[in-house]
Amino acid sequence: MPLSNDEKKTYRTIGHQLNPxxxxxxxxxxxxxxxxxxxxxxxxxxxxxxxxxxxxxxxxAVIDEVIVQTKAILVQQIGNTALLLRRNPKAKANLSNLQRF
Structure with missing residues (x-):
């Protein structure tokens, strides 16, 4: 399921502070x-x-293969950096980069 523009914006904001x-x-x-x-x-x-x-x-081609192999969603790609999302309902809250509400 593709991400909406608002979702992409939210994930890009969170991803901005992450390191590869x-x-x-x-x-x-x-x-x-x-x-x-x-x-x-x-x-x-x-x-x-x-x-x-x-x-x-x-x-x-490598990023496309990563997406296929991991079943992740490409949120954004800038230069050599890609931001990937794969939701996990059982993720530990202290490790997840996503905010839990």
Missing amino acids: IVTVASNGLTEAVLEELNRALDDHELVKIKVSVGDRDVKK
């Missing part, structure tokens, strides 16, 4: 990187990743 938690570099999207990313999405729900793999087309 996972970096995809020259080795590409390995199993270890996917495991760490899945763990981070389970715990934090909203994470920022850095993709340093080359030109725009390769970067776009």
